[in-house]
Amino acid sequence: MSEPLLCVEGLRTSFHLEGGVLRAVNDVSFALEPGRVLGIVGESGSGKSVTALSILRLVDPPGRIEGGRIRFRGRDLLDLSEAEMEREIRGDRIGMIFQDPMTSLNPVFPVGVQIAEVVEAHQNATREESRRRAIELLGLVGIPHPEDRFSDYPHHFSGGMRQRVLIAAAIASQPDILIADEPTTALDVTIQAQILGLLGDLQRRFGTAMVLITHDLGVIATMADDVMVMYAGRAVEQGSAQDVFERPRHPYTQGLFDSLIRLDDSPHSELRPIPGNPPVPIDLPPGCSFRPRCRHAMDICGLEVPSLLPGAGRRRVACHLASAQPASPAA
Amino acid sequence: MGWFIAGRLLAAIPVLFGVSVVVFTLLHFAPGDVASVLAGPMASEAIKEAIRESLGLNRPLPVQFLKWLGNLLHGDFGTSLVYKRPVAEFIFEKFFNTALMAVSGALLACMIGITIGIFAASKAHSLFDRVTMAVTMVVGSTPLFWLGLILVLLFALTWRVFPATGMTSPVGGGGFLDVVRHLVLPAVAAAMPSAAIISRTARACMIETLGQNYIRVARAKGLRRNLILRKHAFRNALPPIATVCGLELAFLLTGVFFVEVVFAWPGLGNALYYAIIAHDIPTVQAAVLLIALSFVVINLAVDVLNAWLDPRIRVSTARQGGR
Amino acid sequence: MKGHSPDRAIVPADARGSASVGVTSGTRSGLRGLAGAWRAYRRDRSSLIALVFLLMVAGASLLAPAIAPHDPSDAVTFRHAAPMSEGLVLGADGDGRDVLSRLLWGGRISLMVAVLPTLLALALSLVIGIAAGYFGRWSDHVAMRILDMVFAFPLVLLAIVIASMLSPGILTVTVAIMVALTPYITRLVRTATQSVKGLPFIEAAHAAGAGELAIVTRYVLPNVLAPALVYATTLMGFMMVVGAGLSFLGLGTQPPDADWGVMVADGRAVLRKAPHVTIIPGVMIILVSLSFAFVGDGLRDALDPRRRHR
Ligand SMILES: Nc1ncnc2c1ncn2[C@@H]1O[C@H](COP(=O)(O)OP(=O)(O)O)[C@@H](O)[C@H]1O
Numbered sequence: 001m002s003e004p005l006l007c008v009e010g011l012r013t014s015f016h017l018e019g020g021v022l023r024a025v026n027d028v029s030f031a032l033e034p035g036r037v038l039g040i041v042g043e044s045g046s047g048k049s050v051t052a053l054s055i056l057r058l059v060d061p062p063g064r065i066e067g068g069r070i071r072f073r074g075r076d077l078l079d080l081s082e083a084e085m086e087r088e089i090r091g092d093r094i095g096m097i098f099q100d101p102m103t104s105l106n107p108v109f110p111v112g113v114q115i116a117e118v119v120e121a122h123q124n125a126t127r128e129e130s131r132r133r134a135i136e137l138l139g140l141v142g143i144p145h146p147e148d149r150f151s152d153y154p155h156h157f158s159g160g161m162r163q164r165v166l167i168a169a170a171i172a173s174q175p176d177i178l179i180a181d182e183p184t185t186a187l188d189v190t191i192q193a194q195i196l197g198l199l200g201d202l203q204r205r206f207g208t209a210m211v212l213i214t215h216d217l218g219v220i221a222t223m224a225d226d227v228m229v230m231y232a233g234r235a236v237e238q239g240s241a242q243d244v245f246e247r248p249r250h251p252y253t254q255g256l257f258d259s260l261i262r263l264d265d266s267p268h269s270e271l272r273p274i275p276g277n278p279p280v281p282i283d284l285p286p287g288c289s290f291r292p293r294c295r296h297a298m299d300i301c302g303l304e305v306p307s308l309l310p311g312a313g314r315r316r317v318a319c320h321l322a323s324a325q326p327a328s329p330a331a
Numbered sequence: 332m333g334w335f336i337a338g339r340l341l342a343a344i345p346v347l348f349g350v351s352v353v354v355f356t357l358l359h360f361a362p363g364d365v366a367s368v369l370a371g372p373m374a375s376e377a378i379k380e381a382i383r384e385s386l387g388l389n390r391p392l393p394v395q396f397l398k399w400l401g402n403l404l405h406g407d408f409g410t411s412l413v414y415k416r417p418v419a420e421f422i423f424e425k426f427f428n429t430a431l432m433a434v435s436g437a438l439l440a441c442m443i444g445i446t447i448g449i450f451a452a453s454k455a456h457s458l459f460d461r462v463t464m465a466v467t468m469v470v471g472s473t474p475l476f477w478l479g480l481i482l483v484l485l486f487a488l489t490w491r492v493f494p495a496t497g498m499t500s501p502v503g504g505g506g507f508l509d510v511v512r513h514l515v516l517p518a519v520a521a522a523m524p525s526a527a528i529i530s531r532t533a534r535a536c537m538i539e540t541l542g543q544n545y546i547r548v549a550r551a552k553g554l555r556r557n558l559i560l561r562k563h564a565f566r567n568a569l570p571p572i573a574t575v576c577g578l579e580l581a582f583l584l585t586g587v588f589f590v591e592v593v594f595a596w597p598g599l600g601n602a603l604y605y606a607i608i609a610h611d612i613p614t615v616q617a618a619v620l621l622i623a624l625s626f627v628v629i630n631l632a633v634d635v636l637n638a639w640l641d642p643r644i645r646v647s648t649a650r651q652g653g654r
Numbered sequence: 655m656k657g658h659s660p661d662r663a664i665v666p667a668d669a670r671g672s673a674s675v676g677v678t679s680g681t682r683s684g685l686r687g688l689a690g691a692w693r694a695y696r697r698d699r700s701s702l703i704a705l706v707f708l709l710m711v712a713g714a715s716l717l718a719p720a721i722a723p724h725d726p727s728d729a730v731t732f733r734h735a736a737p738m739s740e741g742l743v744l745g746a747d748g749d750g751r752d753v754l755s756r757l758l759w760g761g762r763i764s765l766m767v768a769v770l771p772t773l774l775a776l777a778l779s780l781v782i783g784i785a786a787g788y789f790g791r792w793s794d795h796v797a798m799r800i801l802d803m804v805f806a807f808p809l810v811l812l813a814i815v816i817a818s819m820l821s822p823g824i825l826t827v828t829v830a831i832m833v834a835l836t837p838y839i840t841r842l843v844r845t846a847t848q849s850v851k852g853l854p855f856i857e858a859a860h861a862a863g864a865g866e867l868a869i870v871t872r873y874v875l876p877n878v879l880a881p882a883l884v885y886a887t888t889l890m891g892f893m894m895v896v897g898a899g900l901s902f903l904g905l906g907t908q909p910p911d912a913d914w915g916v917m918v919a920d921g922r923a924v925l926r927k928a929p930h931v932t933i934i935p936g937v938m939i940i941l942v943s944l945s946f947a948f949v950g951d952g953l954r955d956a957l958d959p960r961r962r963h964r
């Protein structure tokens with residue numbers, strides 16, 4: 001086991017809204033090792049995006065990072081100045097791509113410019129150098145005739161092509177980490193596979209570590225080394241992808257897999273399997289947030305939030321059942 | 332792009348024709364009989380009749396209109412009833428003076444308004460934002476003539492920094508500095524309400540743009556905050572801001588009417604004002620036509636500018652043209 | 655074609671917010687939920703203060719004959735440009751007339767010039783706009799081409815030209831503003847009508863056998879009225895400024911009557927000696943015009959069912 005590249009400890013991010021404090025990320029910890037892929041899964045609203053944005057400190061008011069540490073190469077990102085974040089972290093050491101490629105490119109600038117500006121910002125390159133580098137990157141992400149497409153505007157590109165451009169901009173500085181927040185959710189199914197393939201290729205080729213956010217378990221199965229399952233702002237289960245897939249221990253994770261088996265004919269099933277909806281994390285009642293939907297709910301689940309207990313290896317589960325019987329609870 | 336401009340130009344032609352019809356008919360029914368004005372109060376009915384005859388005033392309306400329009404196209408605006416000179420001889424100088432003030436007012440308004448707007452948007456809901464927005468709201472509803480008087484009171488009468496009136500002819504006269512000295516107060520008066528409105532629009536558009544996904548992407552790319560504001564956000568917020576700036580320039584063409592009267596600026600507004608009082612119909616017609624014409628041209632220019640700012644229009648039509 | 659300029663009147667709204675048409679989710683009840691609207695309106699403090707202020711100014715102006723301390727046109731030589739004092743709360747103007755009394759009496763005219771022509775234009779616009787937007791086709795074409803032409807004239811210029819054609823007076827200002835304003839409100843009514851026309855309940859009414867006239871008065875009008883009324887309210891403040899401007903130029907109110915624009919013009923002669931004569935009516939114009947804008951804003955939020963429950 002190598003030294004982790006990124007180590008998030010006890011991260012808390014909240015939104016101070018009129019109706020109360022929304023705890024979007026509540027005491028989340030995880031580690032990312034060089035060259036590995038961490039998958040984060042969870043239903044919509046579980047706090048995946050806010051977790052990712054918190055790493056780059058891109059959460060805007062009324063949102064605020066209220067606690068925890070984000071250690072990256074020996075420094076806590078929460079201690080850096082805004083200028084240091086801009087200069088040394090965002091787009092430089094940590095790149096990020098987002099869910100909606102249709103609105104993520106600025107419509108009034110040619111796509112090449114939007115890649116070249118990253119090179120200019122971080123590598124001290126001249127205009128001509130950054131232009132050449134941008135063309136090279138366009139080729140790298142699989143855009144045909146990159147030379148000609150440099151000065152085309154976003155409206156000349158399809159969704160998939162735009163996401164390629166955004167990937168090119170995110171890796172322009174050869175970052176150590178690439179965060180991909182549901183990079184394929186907005187795309188056609190056929191295109192989804194291409195983009196994921198591209199991400200996998202690039203990740204292996206450059207040895208980039210990746211945080212891959214998705215609500216598609218199939219994607220996790222094929223691409224992730226490690227998994228974190230999120231529910232209502234908390235991590236409920238963590239471990240290596242193989243472990244978690246073979247022996248899911250949290251009833252929520254089990255529910256996810258059960259539904260996947262039931263809907264086996266569609267491999268890219270969305271996560272809407274367990275009856276009921278996840279709560280919005282404002283003024284949550286005490287206890288486990290999953291309790292209302294849990295098949296195994298017990299008295300204690302309404303009293304105490306289960307802590308994320310370490311299991312064998314890197315395995316961690318936040319469930320009273322798991323702490324009671326370390327073996328498989330569902331059997 | 333070329334086609335776009337051609338289309339807009341074509342569409343402006345019927346509007347301009349309509350404008351001339353409106354101006355002609357409106358003023359045809361205006362009070363005051365041209366013949367009596369020309370002939371003087373003591374003239375007999377026969378003399379008036381003769382004048383009408385010579386000016387073609389007793390022919391059918393459409394004939395009169397066509398003749399008037401034909402003269403217009405030859406640069407003949409008729410003869411001023413007050414100055415007894417061809418209107419064309421003096422109206423263009425007046426127009427230039429008005430344009431000088433409207434354009435300097437509008438430029439001032441754009442610079443101040445856009446700067447304030449961007450700054451307020453970048454610090455939305457801060458103290459600075461709230462204070463400036465309250466001030467712009469008040470200034471935006473302030474009547475120009477009153478604002479002009481207040482500036483005169485403060486800067487001309489109390490502190491004696493700038494002259495309140497006394498501009499006779501910007502061209503020739505006391506030279507560039509003299510013109511600037513006389514221009515400051517009226518231009519500032521004209522600019523202030525427009526600056527207020529532009530700043531509110533600029534702020535709103537910038538805030539909207541700053542909420543777009545591509546701004547978050549730009550931040551994730553590690554671009555400097557300033558660069559994001561100036562390049563990514565402003566460039567996208569620009570079309571509506573340019574539209575408002577154009578509207579304000581157009582507004583100032585008539586808004587300076589009041590300012591000209593307050594500061595005795597020798598412009599079109601002043602000429603129109605005295606022509607109205609004296610029932611000098613040809614001068615009124617010429618002044619109104621010139622203002623309406625510039626109004627149409629400004630609107631056209633804003634349309635074209637906005638089309639050019641939008642790569643979806645600019646680039647795709649350019650490509651079609653190229654192939 | 656973008657015309658100038660009531661778009662400009664919407665100072666407090668973000669950009670041209672108020673001019674946009676808020677009829678995407680029409681209701682059958684339209685304006686009927688007045689109690690709910692009032693409750694929503696009350697919640698916005700600045701609109702409420704503006705409304706109270708407007709009502710106070712209107713009340714004081716209406717009561718001018720009873721409460722004005724002096725005769726507004728009583729020129730008393732020894733009071734020439736008198737400063738504020740006990741008997742003359744706001745001083746006297748260059749002709750020795752009591753400023754407070756003139757302000758109260760002038761408020762009647764200034765308020766009337768702000769409200770009356772706008773309401774008349776609103777009524778006219780509802781007829782033209784609904785006819786064009788609902789019955790469409792050629793009436794729409796004709797109406798729109800005419801409007802295009804009118805939009806080629808800045809509103810203030812049009813008002814000035816119309817005012818100059820008639821003999822100066824309050825009636826002239828009213829007519830001038832009404833005519834100049836109608837195209838702008840008509841454009842909004844037409845757009846609103848077109849969007850209501852496509853909503854399902856209109857089709858349902860058709861299917862139920864309702865006549866065109868009944869549909870227009872029962873379903874179209876109530877839904878179009880709300881945004882048009884909001885727009886008109888916002889315009890009232892701007893029209894107060896325009897009306898005062900016409901009077902300032904001598905094209906509006908004539909002596910012995912005086913509105914606030916005339917009062918500003920009168921102040922010019924003693925600007926140095928007695929600046930209050932100019933300042934006071936100008937401040938009133940600004941305050942009242944701002945209040946109309948705030949009331950318009952509050953009305954918009956209160957009448958918009960989507961915003962009401964925030
Ligand atoms: N800008 C915001 N303002 C208020 N609440 C927000 C904002 N962004 C996210 N949230 C809330 O934070 C929670 C987590 O959101 P998010 O991280 O986007 O979920 P996910 O990406 O897992 O779908 C949700 O309840 C969401 O409503």
Ligand SMILES: [Mg+2]
Pocket residue numbers: 045048049050181182
């Ligand atoms: Mg998300």
